[in-house]
Amino acid sequence: MSETSAAAAAATTREPTDREIRLVIAASSAGTIFEWYDFFIYGTLAGLIGAAFFPAGNETLQILLVWAGFAVGFGFRPLGAILFGFLGDRLGRKYTFLVTVTLMGIATAGVGLIPSAASIGIAAPIIVISLRILQGLALGGEYGGAAIYVAEHAPPEKRGFYTSFIQASVVGGFALSIAVVITCRALIPADEFAAWGWRIPFLLSIILLGISLWMRLRLSESPVFKAMKAEGKTSGNPFIESFTYPGNRKRIFVALFGITGVLTTIWYTAFFSGLSFLRGPMRVEESLVEWMLLAAGVISMSFYILIGRWSDRIGRKLPIILGAGLSLILLFPIFWGMGALANPGLAAAAERTPVLVTGQDCTPDPFAELFGREQSDCGKVLDVLTSSGVRYDLQEGDTLAVSVGGERIALADGWFGDDAGLREGMRGALTQRGFDFSTQVPPLANILGIVGLLLVMGVLSALTYGSVAALLAEMFPPQIRYSSMSIPYHIGAGYLGGFLPLIAGIIVARSGDIYAGLWYTWIVVAFGVVVAWWGLPGGPPRDFEDR
Structure with a gap:
């Protein structure tokens, strides 16, 4: 290296001041909160979006179409990781995530129009x-840029702590989306909110975009990237080198399944499956669900920071293994507990008067309407039971029959003329036999219990997520770091996590068991534990250069 380039490199590698570090964390975290707000507002308003853009006579089909749209956004995250990872490793961290936050803000506001x-x-x-x-x-492109930017400013002994604010900001984006929806509901009459008021949270992203750009434009480039550029060590083709750099294929595999697969399925199960479960089959009043998720989300943000700081002392591996292992044990009991607390009458009725469906061709086909197929009468009955949160047993028989607690329901021919008629008829017959399909407002003790269970899920998520930005930054070499960590992270988050609501919804629709979708999370996490145990480095945190 020439004397000129050496002097340039030395000038760019000075330690950031405390004030600069605070600005880096604040601007990166705020931008991450706003960008995830933009992404999550779609899921928070899933029911109203379904009614506006995906109208269908079948409740199950409508919500599956909404979640399919949710999944599409996640499906394109890996392509964004490749594109913006390339730009981040070639052109710099700062300007790349300025582009990503601008694109997100414009696209989100567009949904509202x-x-x-x-x-x-x-x-x-x-x-x-x-x-x-x-x-x-x-x-x-957003997560990798923000995480790396903070990690490359942080001293090694505080890297987990500083980057944990990025992880907490993801939850912050979710909490902000709920807070804005709650505020809009309070200020706008219910009918008007359903008609047009739901668009306001999307349009607010323009204001959030302005704040994000103002904060991020005040930042300077990462000192690590500036040093690499001064020394002429930036990558020629970060995408290709991510798969050819010695040992990187194993690291990408571990990052995909042992880190991202675990954290993303637990996270989306905790928040989005919890949201959908309480609003849907448990029939809890919408605004109450939003308040419970908001409380759990805001409180759980602190756990991400605590775990990140803890990982600076004990290493990154132990929290992830601990959180994943506990999730395998606690996942089903947590949701069983929420179901019992949210709608105790429904759970008691299912125990007291079990539902038995007998017939032929008894396979739910929630996509029948979409593809022009005719669903069998038995399939229609099962679809209504599933969307109503009623568990059932299925038995092969010559004719269609539904019995509740041994008493057979008279199925009127007129019920099968349309989905609404069948839904009203079935729910009416079940109501007469002790099932309660009214909107639920559980007692205060039950509400606190549900928030407590959601917090347990939040702690499990924090254990598997709190130290991840630091861990991924430490796993990959600086010259291809943006690409190498973004690609597996967004493949895992985009497909394993982003498709979770859709896949879990299909499993529930096919099985008739409102808890069956949790098996998807359980299997992904179980495989991830094995990969993490095998592939993650143990012991104290280490820089990539020290491995």
Whole structure:
């Protein structure tokens, strides 16, 4: 290296001041909160989005279409990781995540401006999906940029602590989306909110975008990247080198399945499956669900920071293994507990008067309407039971029959003329036999119990997520770090996590068991524990250069 380049490198590697570190953490975290707010507002308002853009007579089909749109955004995250990872390793960390936050803000505001399907027909869901694709691309570049930017400013002994604010910011984005929805509901009458008020949280992203850009434009480039550029050590092709650098294929495999697969399925199960479960089959009043998720989300943010700081002392591996192992043990009991607390009447009725369905061709087909197929009468009955949160047993028989506690329900021919008629008829018959399908407002003790169980899920998520930004930054060499950590992270988060609500919903629709979708999470986490045990480095944290 020449004397000139050496002097330039030395000038760029000075230790950031405390004030600069605080600005780095604040700007990166705020931008991450706003960007995840933009992405999560779609899931928070899933029911209203379904009614506006994905209208269907079948409740199960409508929510599956909404989650399919949710999954599409996640599906494009790996492509965004490749594109923006390349730019981040070639052009710099700062300017890359300025682009991603701008793209996200514009795409999110766009969702709030789309006319409903009633106005423009099929063009509405097509435009929504297109904007979700843009959001997925942007998010594919955001996390890696923010995490690396903070990690490369942090002293090694505080890297877990400083980067944990990025992890907590993901939860912060979710909590902010709920807080904004709650505020809008309080200020706008319910009918008007359902008609047009739900668009306001999307349009607010323009204001959040302005704040994010103002904060991030005040930042300077990462000192690690500036040093590499001064020394001429930046990568020629970060994408190719991510798969050819010695040992990197193993590290990518471990990052994908042993880290991201674990953290993302636990996270989305804790928050989005919890949201969908309480609002859907448990029929808890919507605003109450939002308040419970908001409380659990805000409180759980502190655990991410505590775990990140703890990992600076004990290493990154132990918290992840501990959180994943406990999740395998506690996952089903937590959701059983929430079900019992949220709608005790439904659970008691299912125990007291079990539902038995007898018939032929008894396979739910929630996508029948979408593809022009005719669902069997038995399949329609099972679909209604599933969307109503009623567990059932299935038995082969010559004719369709439904019995509750041994008493057979008279199935009227008129029920099968349309989905609404069957739904009303079935729920009416079940109500007469002790099932309660009214909107639920559990007593205060039950509400606190549900928040407590959601917090347990939040702690499990913090254990597997709190130290991850530091761990991924330490796993990969600086010249290809943006690409190498973003690709496995967003493949895991995009496919294993992003498709979780859709896959879990299909499993529930097919099985009739409202808890069956949890098996998806359990299997992904179980495989991830094995990979993490085998592939993650133990002991105190170490820089990549020290490995």
